[in-house]
Amino acid sequence: GQQLNQSPQSMFIQEGEDVSMNCTSSSIFNTWLWYKQDPGEGPVLLIALYKAGELTSNGRLTAQFGITRKDSFLNISASIPSDVGIYFCAGRRTYKYIFGTGTRLKVLA
Amino acid sequence: ETGVTQSPTHLIKTRGQQVTLRCSSQSGHNTVSWYQQALGQGPQFIFQYYREEENGRGNFPPRFSGLQFPNYSSELNVNALELDDSALYLCASSSGRDRGQETQYFGPGTRLLVL
Numbered sequence: 001g002q003q004l005n006q007s008p009q010s011m012f013i014q015e016g017e018d019v020s021m022n023c024t025s026s027s028i029f030n031t032w033l034w035y036k037q038d039p040g041e042g043p044v045l046l047i048a049l050y051k052a053g054e055l056t057s058n059g060r061l062t063a064q065f066g067i068t069r070k071d072s073f074l075n076i077s078a079s080i081p082s083d084v085g086i087y088f089c090a091g092r093r094t095y096k097y098i099f100g101t102g103t104r105l106k107v108l109a
Numbered sequence: 110e111t112g113v114t115q116s117p118t119h120l121i122k123t124r125g126q127q128v129t130l131r132c133s134s135q136s137g138h139n140t141v142s143w144y145q146q147a148l149g150q151g152p153q154f155i156f157q158y159y160r161e162e163e164n165g166r167g168n169f170p171p172r173f174s175g176l177q178f179p180n181y182s183s184e185l186n187v188n189a190l191e192l193d194d195s196a197l198y199l200c201a202s203s204s205g206r207d208r209g210q211e212t213q214y215f216g217p218g219t220r221l222l223v224l
Contacts, residue, residue, distance in 0.1 A: 003150070003151050003153075004151075031212075033212060033213075035215075040217075040218075040220075041217055041218070042113075042199050042201075042215035042216050042217045042218045043152070043199070043215045044215070045212055045213070045214060045215075048212045088151050088152070090151075094165070095142075095157045095159075095164050095165035096154055096157075096165055096167070097142070097152075097154060097201075097213060098154065099144075099151030099152045099153070100151055101150070101151055102149075102150075102151055
């Protein structure tokens with residue numbers, strides 16, 4: 001099935017470092033969302049973006065909806081050990097949400 | 110805690126069998142979507158139900174079917190199970206169909222293993 005391209009696939013970072021990940025698509029979307037998924041759990045919504053160019057923050061997380069509507073990025077500032085997990089982007093077009101391949105984040109204390 | 114619940118949490122079936130998974134949506138939500146998440150992959154859209162009718166479908170065969178009930182809870186049925194059907198099945202609820210700023214909230218999933 002179709003999946004969006006996320007990069008990097010995985011990353012190890014030191015506690016306190018900033019993290020950046022992005023998501024790209026060949027198609028445009030009306031909405032971009034970022035989710036975090038812990039092992040054995042469902043994805044949890046972090047940030048939702050509704051307009052091209054929109055920049056939204058949620059605590060230490062900041063995400064942007066690309067102006068072409070084909071990409072989005074997520075930044076995490078001052079990472080902490082509980083940020084470990086898999087981060088998924090998702091693009092929405094009408095009823096359908098298409099997810100990215102995921103970025104696996106590991107934080108070293 | 111999203112308020113979306115799924116049952117059972119885990120299930121083991123054999124090839125050729127049929128399975129029914131259940132989902133209760135978050136209070137106030139009338140739309141339910143189902144996803145299949147294979148190990149190491151992102152969720153793949155199966156279908157969506159809005160007010161008891163199928164509202165859209167992904168690239169899954171007809172042996173994947175669903176229902177939504179008047180209380181907006183939902184079932185996913187899979188017939189003639191295949192080994193590749195082994196996955197985490199996620200249910201997500203939202204407040205309306207294609208209405209601008211709605212977002213989906215996921216349940217914890219049902220882990221299905223087909224032997």
